[in-house]
Amino acid sequence: MSTPTSNSKRRRIPGAGENSPHGERPEPERTSVSQESGGERGLASLHRKFTAQLATPQLNYKVLMVVTACLTILGLVMVLSSSMVTSYASGSSVFGEFIKQAVVVFLGLVAMWVALRMRPETIRKYSPLLLGVAIVMLIMVLIPGVGIGGEEVGSNSWIRIGPVGVQPSEVAKLALAVWGAATVSYKARATQRLNSGLGAFLIVSAAIVALVFLQKDLGMAFSVCIVVAALIFFAGVSRRAITSVLGSVAVLGVFSITRQSFRGDRIKTWKDALTLNFSESTTQGAAYHSHQGILSLSDGGMFGVGLGQSRAKWFYLPEAKNDFIFAIVGEELGLLGAFFVVFLFGMLGWFGIRTALAQKDPFLRLLAATLTIGISVQAFFNMGYVVGLLPVTGIQLPLISAGGSSAIITLLSMGLLCNCARNEPETVSSMQHEGRPLIDRILMLPEPQGYKAGEQRRNERRETAYSYGEPVTRQRASAGRGSQDVRRERDRVEQSIRRVGGESRLRGYDGVRRQDLPPTATPKPIPRSRHRADEAGPPRARKTRRTIDNRHRRR
Incomplete structure (x- = not known):
């Protein structure tokens, strides 16, 4: 009788094998093994369900729409809470700033709806026009008397159009992302060389960054450089080229900081905020914003002091509704509210990159990745300098901070990103077979069309009068009017005639009756x-x- 192994599933006979060293196992050990196997099965089942849920069509599109809605609603609530005191102090109603922001957000939602309805070919077609408008606006803001801002904000980067102030650098950032994705993807496919597509893009990018630097707006120059670096990275450029671009940007940044004394003070303030070692002189001077922001975050605790109950907005924290609105979020909503904002931007970054990776169209892939990185990095940089981890640059928190052009451009960018998610191959197939989701039917969005590789190149060749040489179907006198099969049959017959010693019949072969054909090589039966x-x-x-x-x- 053989000794049962540890993997044997036979039922053990009571009393058998008690004297054997391999007879039985302790009961507690068998129970723990069963518990571990059950736990592993549970984790494996959860992992399979989670993976299957992530592979669901339309998931990226729905998540991005939900994240945009949550950030927009939260932004309106926090603008109302943080601007009530300053609005009332300016002589208007406590809802004055909130009404302005609501109107701007409504215009941004209209722009987002238009971006959702546009087809990728239309976006690619009008990208040079958008870039031209952005460059013209950047030049106009440098004209004395046209650009506003001045020394009170440290930069001259706004244009007043009626009651609305427009920031051309925001428009330039979006235009550079859209036009750059269209140019690099098209020329890389047409020439099979990435350098030919990047040459024009780098020249235009350098010109736009230089124009933004001339406005003395270092924060927006940093945002534009983020867009350029993201597009170069996702285009597949080597690390050496990316390092050289980032090094050039760093040199320009250091040069700009040394030219302005208040930017040098910001570097010292960053060092004090990073170590939480503020001196008495700096807290009333250059470090006043950072010091008050950190105090607001510390007052919030875990659950916050309550919505609308912030004390920092009572003229303690400057720019409470703009650059340092994240400090008000942390004070009123606590650590949980601040973590919720971080979670929303993290979801935006993750599902935005998933959208880019799921694309078959190179233009949509580059556009989705560039827009995602541009919005996400700007958001995390803003939250980083509010908590003291990064130097203060004056960029806004997207969709949360109060601002006219920033809200419109960010919602337009989110519309383009959601449009990329709608045009994923799996999402297109799902909408065509299962129907559009509820949000698309409410917004009356058309059904997306599938991407066909090379369709743009084929359409251009149809519309362009190129000469491709002599058509292969043209009738030639030397070869006769017949097709290739007829010519092959004629050559075979001529060879048969030569083998039997007959005369060659080199005349028109097409249309000849069959009984007039010369004999073939195969003899007829005798x-x-x-x-x-x-x-x-x-x-x-x-x-x-x-x-x-x-x-x-x-x-």
């Missing part, structure tokens, strides 16, 4: 009269055979 003639005598047989052969040849 008639019975020929066999009877062979059986006759020699003189008569030769004459008869000659007559029969002539008749047979004439047939």
Whole structure:
């Protein structure tokens, strides 16, 4: 009798094998093994369900729409809470700033709806026009009397259009992302060389960054450089090229910081905020914003002091509704509210990159990745300098901070990103077979069309009058009017004629009756009269055979 192994599933007979060293196992050990196997099965089941849920079509699109809605609503609530005191102090109603922001957000939602309805070909087609408008606006803001801002904000980067102030650098950032994705993806596919597409993009990017630097707006120059670096990275450029671009940006940043004294003070303030070692002189001077922001975050605790109950907005924290609105979020909503904002931007970054990776169209892939990185990095940089981890640069928190052009451009960018998610191959197939989701039916969005590789190039070739040489279907005098199969049959017949010693018939072959064709190499069967003639005598047989052969040849 063989000893049962540890993997044996036979039922153990009671009392058997008690004296054997391999007879039985302790009961507690068997229970723990079963518990571990059950736990592993549970984790494996959860992992399979989670993976299957992530592979669901339309998931990226729905998550991005939900994240945009949550950030927009939260931004309106926090603008109302943080601007009530300053609005009332300016002589208007406590809802004055909130009404302005609500109008701007409504215009941004209209722009987002338009971006959702546009087809990728239309976005690619009008990208040069958007870039031209952005460059013109950047030049206009440098004209004395047109650009506003001045020394009170440290930069001259706004244009007043009626009651609305427009920041051209925001428009330039979006235009550079859209036009750069269209240019790099198209030229890289047409020439199979990435350098040919990046040359024009780098020249235009350098010109736009230089124009933003001339406005003395280091924060927006940093945002534009983020867009450029993201597009270069996702285009597949080597690390050496990316490092050289980032090094050039760093040199320009250091040069700009040394030219302005208040930017040097910001570096010192960053060092104090990072170590939480503020001196008495700096807290009333250059470090006043950072010091008050950190105090607001510390007052919030875990659950916050309550919505609308912030004390920092009572003229303690400057720019409470703009650059340092994240401090008000942390004070009123606590650590949980601040973590919720971080979680929303993290979801935006993750599902935005998933959208880019799921694309088959190179233009949509580059556009989705660039827009995602541009919005996410700006958001985390803003939250980073509010908590003291990064130097203060003056960029806003997207969709949360109060601002006209920033809200409109960010919602337009989110509309383009959600449009990329709608045009994923799996999402297009799902909408075509299962129907559009509820949000699309409410917004009356058209059904997306599938991407066809090379469609743009084919359409351009149809519309362009190129000469491709002589068509292969043109009739030629030397080769006859027949097709290739007819010419091949003619050559075969000519070879057969040469083998039997006949004359070549080089004349028009097309349309010739079949009975007029020359004989082929395969001989016809000999008639019975020929066999009877062979059986006759020699003189008569030769004459008869000659007559029969002539008749047979004439047939």
